[in-house]
Amino acid sequence: MNYSTKTNHLLHLADNALIIGHRNSEWCGHGPILEQDIAITNIALDYIGQARNFYQYAAACINESDDTNMTNPATEDSLAYLRDVNDFKNHLITELPNGDWAQTILRIFLFSTYQYFLYQQLKNNDDAQLAAIAEKSLKEVTYHAQWSGDWVIRLGDGTDESKTRMVHAIEYIWPYTGELFTDGPAGIHEQWLQKVSSIFEEAGLAIPLNTWAQSGGMKGIHTEHLGYILAEMQFIQRAYPNSEW
Amino acid sequence: MKPTTNLPIWQLLQTIYDPEIPVLSIVDMGMVRSVELNEEQVVISITPTYSGCPAMDIISMQIRMSLLEAGYKNIVLKQLLSPAWTTDWITQNGKDQLKAYGIAAPVGKSTDNLFLNNITIECPQCNSSNTVLVSQFGSTACKALYKCNDCMEPFDYFKCH
Numbered sequence: 471m472n473y474s475t476k477t478n479h480l481l482h483l484a485d486n487a488l489i490i491g492h493r494n495s496e497w498c499g500h501g502p503i504l505e506q507d508i509a510i511t512n513i514a515l516d517y518i519g520q521a522r523n524f525y526q527y528a529a530a531c532i533n534e535s536d537d538t539n540m541t542n543p544a545t546e547d548s549l550a551y552l553r554d555v556n557d558f559k560n561h562l563i564t565e566l567p568n569g570d571w572a573q574t575i576l577r578i579f580l581f582s583t584y585q586y587f588l589y590q591q592l593k594n595n596d597d598a599q600l601a602a603i604a605e606k607s608l609k610e611v612t613y614h615a616q617w618s619g620d621w622v623i624r625l626g627d628g629t630d631e632s633k634t635r636m637v638h639a640i641e642y643i644w645p646y647t648g649e650l651f652t653d654g655p656a657g658i659h660e661q662w663l664q665k666v667s668s669i670f671e672e673a674g675l676a677i678p679l680n681t682w683a684q685s686g687g688m689k690g691i692h693t694e695h696l697g698y699i700l701a702e703m704q705f706i707q708r709a710y711p712n713s714e715w
Numbered sequence: 716m717k718p719t720t721n722l723p724i725w726q727l728l729q730t731i732y733d734p735e736i737p738v739l740s741i742v743d744m745g746m747v748r749s750v751e752l753n754e755e756q757v758v759i760s761i762t763p764t765y766s767g768c769p770a771m772d773i774i775s776m777q778i779r780m781s782l783l784e785a786g787y788k789n790i791v792l793k794q795l796l797s798p799a800w801t802t803d804w805i806t807q808n809g810k811d812q813l814k815a816y817g818i819a820a821p822v823g824k825s826t827d828n829l830f831l832n833n834i835t836i837e838c839p840q841c842n843s844s845n846t847v848l849v850s851q852f853g854s855t856a857c858k859a860l861y862k863c864n865d866c867m868e869p870f871d872y873f874k875c876h
Contacts, residue, residue: 505850505860512852519767523796602797606766609799609876617851 477531478559480600481549482688484524485560487607488550489696490581491517492703493568502571509617513578516610523603525549551707555697556690563646565687565696572625572635576643579618583665584650585611587658619669626673636675648683724750724757727785731777734770735855738816741774745804748795756789757782762800764876765856801825802876814839819861819872836872838863846870 473481494514501507525546532544563581568574589611592604625632651659663677670677686692706713728750729742741747744764751758759778763771775792782790802821805813810820819839835844843865853860858871 505852508854509850509852512856515767515769515856516765517767519763519765523766598797602795602799606763606796606799610766613851613874620851 473532474535476597477528477535480524480528480531482559484521484528484549485558486564486585487517487521487524489558489560489699490564490577491515491521492699493564493566494574494578496568497574510574510578513614513617516607516614520603520607520610521550522546523606527599527603547707551704555692555700558690558692558696558700559688560696561646561649562684562687562693563643563650565693565699566643566646567695569639569642570635572632573639573642575618575621575625576636576639578614579622579669580643580647580666581650582611582614582618584647584658584662586615587661587665588654591655591658622669622675623673626670626675633674636673640675640678644678644680645682645684648681649685649687652683652685653688724752724759724782724787727781728759728778731774731781734773736813736816736818738812739805739809741778743806743809743812745800745802745806745809746774756791757787758791758793760793760795762795764800768856800876802873805873813873817870818858819870821873821875823875825875836861838866838868839870840868841866 491514494510494517497507497510498514499507501510529544529546529549533540561581563577566573566577568577586608589604589608593601593608595601595604622636625636627633651662667677725742725747728747729740731741733739733741733744741761746761746764748760748762749758750760759782761771761774761778771794778792779790803825805821813820817839819836822834822836836846836848837844838846838861841863843863845864846861847864848859849862849869850860852858853871857873857876859874860869861872862869
């Protein structure tokens with residue numbers, strides 16, 4: 471599909487929120503203790519809600535620019551459930567497997583801290599609807615960043631076991647953080663690094679020196695993991711088109 | 716349009732409750748941002764508390780149903796995202812209802828970061844200040860879980876947002 475730059479940007483933001491939301495939702499019923507199970511499920515719910523806002527807006531933009539397809543207009547559901555792997559524009563970090571609790575927590579911390587600075591910029595965007603969604607989402611990701619940051623400190627500054635797991639998580643996820651800043655607004659990489667460094671320092675964890683970064687998500691070049699996510703997430707709509715609860 | 720009841724629309728909306736907190740009306744919650752009534756239609760603007768709040772669809776349906784029952788025909792529901800909903804918009808009546816229901820009301824004003832600070836939450840059962848945070852997320856997105864060290868009761872706290 472050839473969409474406008476604006477629509478592609480909205481889809482990128484929507485896909486990010488949907489895919490990380492889906493990953494977090496996989497913890498539902500599996501959290502280490504009930505309270506954290508509830509916490510991560512609530513975070514997943516925030517993300518799905520943000521994804522819906524972005525998809526709804528993207529669908530409106532698509533339908534506005536293409537009036538030849540009025541019998542089958544784009545909807546939030548068609549964009550989430552009927553696009554294939556190469557159409558998705560999410561950052562690779564959002565589709566990585568949850569792994570253990572350390573890997574799950576670290577991904578949420580690194581990504582929600584990125585979103586915190588991104589949405590702070592987007593809430594002043596010239597596009598009023600994009601700015602409104604960012605303003606709304608900002609309040610939510612602030613809470614996600616705070617919660618996951620506390621956990622990074624607890625695990626990094628915890629037992630030998632929790633620290634070892636955190637170090638492994640950093641080794642695995644860090645190469646996927648560089649992609650966040652390749653096309654993003656100026657200045658947020660520094661802000662992000664400063665915040666992450668201060669939490670890592672409190673947690674007794676080191677920032678990796680290796681700056682080599684994976685990339686491709688925004689161009690539709692994904693890891694093998696996204697296909698499995700979509701297979702599970704889209705199965706019902708593909709097998710039984712237009713089915714509803 | 717000829718409504719079959721004289722109840723003003725705001726009063727009608729006062730009888731619609733958040734399905735998760737059945738003592739707090741959507742008006743006291745601050746979710747209803749405006750009501751416009753003209754010859755052709757009634758336009759109601761509502762704002763979600765949290766982006767993913769699953770109660771929004773039910774609340775929208777309830778608004779539509781009760782206005783239809785009251786004789787309004789052309790009902791338009793608008794969803795506003797900006798300004799983003801804040802707990803500052805919960806009315807005093809709403810806060811009293813929350814406490815009576817066993818949920819501690821938001822403490823202080825919501826600013827960008829205030830709600831992240833550790834603040835003392837009073838137990839809604841025994842009013843003790845000797846309480847402790849159990850989890851930053853509670854039974855719904857808008858609540859955190861606390862425990863009272865005096866009466867030992869766990870309770871929900873409606874987070875500043």
